[in-house]
Amino acid sequence: MRRKLFFGGLVVALPLALAAVILHPTRAKSDDTKASPAEVRVDNFSFGPDTLTVPANSTVTWVNKDDVPHVIASNDGLFKSKALDTDDKYSYTFAKAGTYSYYCSIHPKMVGKVVVQ
Amino acid sequence: MAKRNLFDPNPSGVIEHDHNNDGIDRRGFLKCMAWAGTGALCVIQGGVLKSHALASHMGSQMKSHKLGELSFVQISDSHMGFNKPANPDVIATLKAAVDKINALPEQPEFLLHTGDISHLSKPEEFDNVDQILKATNKQIFFVPGEHDVLNDDGAMFRERYAKNSKGQGWYSFDKNGVHFIGLVNVMNLKAGGLGTLGSEQLEWLEDDVKHLKSSTPIVVFAHIPLWTVYPQWGWGTEDSTQALSYLKKFGSVTVLNGHIHQTMQKVEGNVTFHTAFSTAFPQPAPGKAEGPGPMKVPAEQLRSVLGITDVNYVQGRHALAVVDSSLA
Numbered sequence: 001m002r003r004k005l006f007f008g009g010l011v012v013a014l015p016l017a018l019a020a021v022i023l024h025p026t027r028a029k030s031d032d033t034k035a036s037p038a039e040v041r042v043d044n045f046s047f048g049p050d051t052l053t054v055p056a057n058s059t060v061t062w063v064n065k066d067d068v069p070h071v072i073a074s075n076d077g078l079f080k081s082k083a084l085d086t087d088d089k090y091s092y093t094f095a096k097a098g099t100y101s102y103y104c105s106i107h108p109k110m111v112g113k114v115v116v117q
Numbered sequence: 118m119a120k121r122n123l124f125d126p127n128p129s130g131v132i133e134h135d136h137n138n139d140g141i142d143r144r145g146f147l148k149c150m151a152w153a154g155t156g157a158l159c160v161i162q163g164g165v166l167k168s169h170a171l172a173s174h175m176g177s178q179m180k181s182h183k184l185g186e187l188s189f190v191q192i193s194d195s196h197m198g199f200n201k202p203a204n205p206d207v208i209a210t211l212k213a214a215v216d217k218i219n220a221l222p223e224q225p226e227f228l229l230h231t232g233d234i235s236h237l238s239k240p241e242e243f244d245n246v247d248q249i250l251k252a253t254n255k256q257i258f259f260v261p262g263e264h265d266v267l268n269d270d271g272a273m274f275r276e277r278y279a280k281n282s283k284g285q286g287w288y289s290f291d292k293n294g295v296h297f298i299g300l301v302n303v304m305n306l307k308a309g310g311l312g313t314l315g316s317e318q319l320e321w322l323e324d325d326v327k328h329l330k331s332s333t334p335i336v337v338f339a340h341i342p343l344w345t346v347y348p349q350w351g352w353g354t355e356d357s358t359q360a361l362s363y364l365k366k367f368g369s370v371t372v373l374n375g376h377i378h379q380t381m382q383k384v385e386g387n388v389t390f391h392t393a394f395s396t397a398f399p400q401p402a403p404g405k406a407e408g409p410g411p412m413k414v415p416a417e418q419l420r421s422v423l424g425i426t427d428v429n430y431v432q433g434r435h436a437l438a439v440v441d442s443s444l445a
Contacts, residue, residue, distance in 0.1 A: 044407050044408035044410060045350070045408035045409060045410060046408065066410055067199075067201040067202075067203065067410055067411045068236075068264075068410055068411065069236070069237055069264070069267065071267065075308045082267075082268055083237060083238070083267035083268055085237060086201070101308065102308075103308035103309065105306060106263040106264070106267070106303070106306065107263075107351055108306040108307060108308055108309060108310045108311070108351060109309065109310075109311075109348075109349065109350065109351040111308055111309050
């Protein structure tokens with residue numbers, strides 16, 4: 001009886017642990033960058049990484065980790081987010097290859113690039 | 118631009134660290150500082166004693182109870198809606214600023230708000246500020262900060278605060294012989310750049326001052342500094358030199374800005390530049406942190422780094438007296 005219970009616990013726990021590894025966003029990112037959406041952290045008035053390289057059709061997500069809002073805007077007007085408050089996110093899917101320069105439209109010293117291959 | 122040290126070398130006004138080699142040091146400002154030669158006096162200190170300090174520096178020409186022909190107050194960067202550790206209660210500190218204004222020995226005729234009224238351009242944030250400032254019973258003139266024009270290119274700001282303005286919200290008016298110019302430098306910012314006035318506004322400005330006598334005192338107010346404080350953090354305005362070139366003929370030009378959440382002054386020829394305290398949270402001195410974001414100070418020190426600016430104009434004096442006082 002004890003043995004069976006223990007085994008049953010393993011059966012439940014193992015898939016849960018696996019699921020946690022696969023679904024946890026930061027783990028998923030470091031384990032497999034191709035399969036997960038690319039992320040740019042907006043922190044301390046800068047973009048990290050400031051140049052991000054992704055394959056075509058990738059969705060890039062910016063997440064604001066600052067205590068003040070930021071606005072993600074491409075230099076040529078192709079995309080522009082609403083104001084992102086702390087922990088807000090904005091995503092854009094890059095269909096074609098090219099270099100896309102962007103900045104924060106309210107703190108224009110903040111600049112970054114997405115290189116789509 | 119020529120840079121020189123104009124500050125009174127008295128012990129309380131000593132510039133301790135001049136990192137930018139421009140005669141300006143924040144620690145020096147935060148004590149007590151005066152500059153000579155222009156007739157302007159600026160005292161940075163906490164508490165209500167500032168008018169006495171002003172009067173004692175300027176002698177019998179300026180009594181604390183009768184400072185001059187025109188008195189007004191600048192407040193800035195209320196950031197209503199901000200609730201992070203640097204100040205979880207911006208309502209309380211704005212109310213403290215109102216109390217400070219209402220306690221001034223000489224009541225200002227009106228207020229200037231140099232932008233970032235709200236944190237996220239939300240109607241309820243503007244409503245809160247309006248409600249709190251109502252307790253001053255004063256007319257208030259606003260210019261927008263970048264936080265006031267999020268998402269709608271400033272349409273809501275203009276509808277609320279600048280109905281009769283030109284272009285994106287700029288305007289001018291006259292009070293007691295002083296010409297006031299409210300400028301907008303937080304719109305259409307270019308990647309990698311600083312604040313921007315833009316050609317349409319510059320043309321308007323040139324025309325606005327063309328017919329004024331050169332003896333007219335000028336006060337320019339705008340959110341982002343109209344002098345280059347620290348370009349690495351965007352603390353400056355791309356085309357401010359052009360704007361200031363239209364003001365060269367005037368004997369007295371006072372430029373009042375916000376945005377950097379700390380007091381700074383600089384005098385260049387006929388122009389006195391000044392930035393005001395925020396009523397919400399402090400920001401680091403230029404280059405003193407990794408970025409210019411909100412700075413957390415111990416709770417008991419917060420009100421010593423927030424404040425208001427009292428400005429007095431006395432007929433016949435060359436420049437306006439600008440006095441910062443903290444909320445402590």
